[in-house]
Amino acid sequence: MTPDEIAKTLRDDAARITLAYAFNATGKTQLSVAYKNATKQADGSHIGVYYNAYSEDLFMWDNDEQKDGADVRLTLRPSSLSRFHTLLTEDNIRDKLKAYKPKFGFAFNLYEDDPERGIESISFFIPNQNPDVPQQSIKISRGEERVFVWCFFLALFEVEGWADKQSSHFFIDDPVSSLDDHNIFVTAATLLDLIESQFETRRIIITTHHIGLFSILSDWLSKGEKSSKFKKHTKHYILSAKSGELKLETCEKDVFLYHLRVLQVLSNAHKAKDVRAYHFAMLRQVLENVASFLGVGQFSYVLNQIGINEPNRVADIVNALSHKKVYYYESDSVVQDNLNIFDEVMKGLIEKYNFVLHADAA
Helix, strand or coil, X not given: CCHHHXXXXXXXXXXXXXXXXXXXXXXXXXXXXXXXXXXXXXXXXXXXXXXXXXHHCCEEEECCHHHCCCCCEEEECCCCCHHXXXXXXXXXXXHHHHHHCCCCEEEEEECCCCHHHCEEEEEEECCXXXXXXXXXXXXXXXXXXXXXXXXXXXXXXXXXXXXXXXXXXXXXXXXXXXXXXXXXXXXXXXXXXXXXXXXXXXXXXXXXXXXXXXXXXXXXXXXXXXXXXXXXXXXXXXXXXXXXXXXXXXXXXXXXXXHHHHHHHHHHHXXXXXXXXXXXXXXXXXXHHHHHHHCCCCXXXXXXXXXXXXXXXXXXXXXXXXXXCHHHHCCCCCCHHHHHHHHHHHHHHXXXXXXXXXXXXX
């Protein structure tokens, strides 16, 4: 399937809430653009609201190198959203930020010559208690920046005039890049709040590469204390890519654990006799996850446990194949000796730890 075909499938689905998991570089951003085009009106107008990589790219740092960072600030590129900035207050965003307990303060800098043009930049600072001492501008971390931008859009969603005119759906792609586990959980909570307040009047489509975010939302929507409101209106999907082709599959009864998902991908490659070099990088991830669960530092221990002869030598081969730059400079095909190692390790993992994988997982 192409992104356009998947977009039309999602558009024509009756679900009010769509949750889709995809590995990185599968094409989620392109899917959000395809969905925007698939739902475009005859006059060219858009009926939905989007949060994706393009939204984040509207924000750029001006590091003020000439003044040694004295006036560092986050600038906003002019866009179709600029006309709505004057309806947005700093308190609107502070309200959304409360759940994250930020350590920074911030202030809008409007265009001096024409405030109607919206926000030119945003200054950040560590709040001080002395009003006579000027605030010192700071550059916040990438994770803090992502939290701020997400809360900016959460507040903008509620501004009268923008989301009201484009009231058909929200399409939200990965608002958790660069976030730690705690803030991912908080972001999941903000998404659930958004779903609860909007799903009856707007469709909500959420895509993510983060299995933790996907798992949390999936559990809340299908098994949480409020799931009776959401479950029958929700669809779960996995978006995968193979040989340049995209596949969209439902996964209503799957257990959403990252290592199981990776094992499913590896198992399918194994059965299809289509093992490539990058599959060794994924195999290493599984071995490291199992080693971590067992409380050991080296995954060669796991290889020994599953009956692999010369586990240290095999670990070196897996390491070499998962680090080699075949992705850039040479074919990703795998020689037969290494395919035999892959076969042996996969068989040992499945038999030793009794993993049960869906045969149709892609």
